[in-house]
Amino acid sequence: MKEKLMNGMQRFAKAMFIPVLILPIAGILIAIGNLFTNAKLLEAVPFLNNPITTGFGTILSGSLVSILTNLGLIFAVGIAVGLANKKKAEAGFTALLGFLVFINAMNKFMVLTETLFVGDSLRGTGQTMVMGVQILDMGVFLGIILGIVTALVHNRFIDKEFNNAFQIYGGARFVFIVLIPVVVLLAIAFSYVWPFFQNGINSLGTLINQSGNFGLFLYGMLERLLIPTGLHHLVYTPFLYSSLGGVQEVGGVLLEGSRNIYFAEIADNSVRVLSQSVIWDARGISKMFGLIGACVAMYQMAKPENKAKARAILIPAAVTSFVAGVTEPIEFSFMFVSPILFVIHSVLSGLSMVVLNLFNVRAIGPNGFIDFLLYNVPLGIEKTGWPMYILVGVVFFFIYYLLFRFLIGLWNLKTIGREDEGGEVKLYTKAEYNEKKTAGIPGVASVMNDNHADIIVAALGGAENIKSVDNCYTRLRLVLGDADRVDEDRLKSETGASGVIRKGDNVQVVYGLNVGSVRKSVDSYLGIAESAD
Numbered sequence: 418m419k420e421k422l423m424n425g426m427q428r429f430a431k432a433m434f435i436p437v438l439i440l441p442i443a444g445i446l447i448a449i450g451n452l453f454t455n456a457k458l459l460e461a462v463p464f465l466n467n468p469i470t471t472g473f474g475t476i477l478s479g480s481l482v483s484i485l486t487n488l489g490l491i492f493a494v495g496i497a498v499g500l501a502n503k504k505k506a507e508a509g510f511t512a513l514l515g516f517l518v519f520i521n522a523m524n525k526f527m528v529l530t531e532t533l534f535v536g537d538s539l540r541g542t543g544q545t546m547v548m549g550v551q552i553l554d555m556g557v558f559l560g561i562i563l564g565i566v567t568a569l570v571h572n573r574f575i576d577k578e579f580n581n582a583f584q585i586y587g588g589a590r591f592v593f594i595v596l597i598p599v600v601v602l603l604a605i606a607f608s609y610v611w612p613f614f615q616n617g618i619n620s621l622g623t624l625i626n627q628s629g630n631f632g633l634f635l636y637g638m639l640e641r642l643l644i645p646t647g648l649h650h651l652v653y654t655p656f657l658y659s660s661l662g663g664v665q666e667v668g669g670v671l672l673e674g675s676r677n678i679y680f681a682e683i684a685d686n687s688v689r690v691l692s693q694s695v696i697w698d699a700r701g702i703s704k705m706f707g708l709i710g711a712c713v714a715m716y717q718m719a720k721p722e723n724k725a726k727a728r729a730i731l732i733p734a735a736v737t738s739f740v741a742g743v744t745e746p747i748e749f750s751f752m753f754v755s756p757i758l759f760v761i762h763s764v765l766s767g768l769s770m771v772v773l774n775l776f777n778v779r780a781i782g783p784n785g786f787i788d789f790l791l792y793n794v795p796l797g798i799e800k801t802g803w804p805m806y807i808l809v810g811v812v813f814f815f816i817y818y819l820l821f822r823f824l825i826g827l828w829n830l831k832t833i834g835r836e837d838e839g840g841e842v843k844l845y846t847k848a849e850y851n852e853k854k855t856a857g858i859p860g861v862a863s864v865m866n867d868n869h870a871d872i873i874v875a876a877l878g879g880a881e882n883i884k885s886v887d888n889c890y891t892r893l894r895l896v897l898g899d900a901d902r903v904d905e906d907r908l909k910s911e912t913g914a915s916g917v918i919r920k921g922d923n924v925q926v927v928y929g930l931n932v933g934s935v936r937k938s939v940d941s942y943l944g945i946a947e948s949a950d
Contacts, residue, residue: 450476489559494513497564691779696773701784888936
């Protein structure tokens with residue numbers, strides 16, 4: 418039961434990436450739109466102060482803010498696509514239809530039971546407008562629930578076919594036929610039970626907010642500690658997109674979740690000081706500064722004969738963490754060989770958020786330095802306090818550096834470059850790799866042109882051992898017939914994997930930002946066509 422529960426949670430976590438990863442793009446474009454309407458910038462650069470550029474900025478930021486008010490629909494479609502075993506496009510379309518049926522069914526039922534609030538403002542009533550339809554305010558949870566329900570029905574009935582005159586009602590059409598009564602009954606049921614859930618969520622949010630800096634510390638620490646399981650985004654997603662991360666009215670629209678509020682506030686030039694809820698998205702200190710200090714410490718503590726190899730591994734990993742906020746290549750370099758360092762890293766990550774809150778800093782950098790510049794600098798110091806963010810980051814750089822260097826030496830921790838005699842650094846340098854290629858080692862030439870697909874498949878136990886292939890932002894996620902056949906050392910040494918995680922028959926191989934191309938190469942090698950989805 419425990420294994421099934423963990424597998425289910427990991428699959429759900431993978432599906433969450435579809436809607437979650439697209440939302441920062443909207444945030445970046447909102448920030449760009451805000452550049453063209455920022456009063457201080459227009460004063461400094463007068464030629465931008467014209468109807469064309471300011472109008473473009475207004476349209477860009479204003480249109481994208483609408484995404485924040487329709488997160489339920491986005492999550493419903495995204496999660497249904499992520500959880501569908503096959504015909505994912507049909508699953509997403511069915512989820513869209515189910516969402517429309519749900520909101521209208523709930524609205525009509527609330528009218529019949531006379532529970533629909535009538536008045537000028539819905540604030541404090543527990544109800545809201547969703548796509549022009551007034552229903553209970555379920556926020557992003559509505560999308561999550563409908564996405565899961567749609568996927569369950571879809572996976573159960575997508576292969577159902579009929580003969581003769583009823584043939585047209587098979588497949589995806591039958592899924593929708595079954596989904597209609599399920600969704601209508603859910604709408605009726607949630608009309609009664611959701612207020613109780615909402616009270617519980619509100620109470621939890623109040624408890625977290627009242628816990629102040631301790632709550633922030635616990636949040637920041639857990640968000641890092643769950644990295645090995647791949648479930649860490651199940652910690653931060655509710656805070657970013659639900660009432661757990663705060664509730665704030667911006668421009669006459671009531672928004673929930675720290676990131677939603679932040680995006681809306683940066684698009685609204687009338688907001689002078691960003692909300693305190695933004696601190697729940699201030700996860701960039703360890704990514705942009707702390708782990709860089711850890712990399713420097715690990716490099717300096719490497720054995721002299723291994724420094725070149727350590728440098729070849731740590732420099733790309735540090736640049737990726739700083740620029741793009743992808744930390745796993747660094748974290749996996751010490752997570753399993755020196756777990757105490759990972760615990761300390763998690764503690765420092767939570768502590769950095771507390772320090773930012775103490776200094777009233779509202780800047781964020783969740784996805785590295787590029788995001789940091791786009792999100793914060795154009796808003797000015799008054800709104801975000803971004804110079805203090807950098808100062809805090811520099812301090813944490815030295816804290817990480819000094820702690821890692823001291824503990825590595827004190828306990829002789831086997832970080833990169835400090836392996837015992839006869840051991841090896843797990844990733845090859847480019848020079849060594851090219852040397853292998855010229856030596857004519859079988860399979861290496863094809864690896865160069867195919868992202869290691871043949872070696873990856875072989876190290877996973879062969880094509881017959883692979884049941885399904887998927888990926889998230891940084892990890893190749895697979896379901897295998899026998900996880901014991903995985904050759905972790907080969908994946909790390911010959912394909913550049915930063916780490917391998919096993920949970921039953923679910924295996925995750927960490928490749929970083931190039932995981933998308935790795936996934937395509939593996940699919941191509943296995944003969945998996947895109948149309949199979």
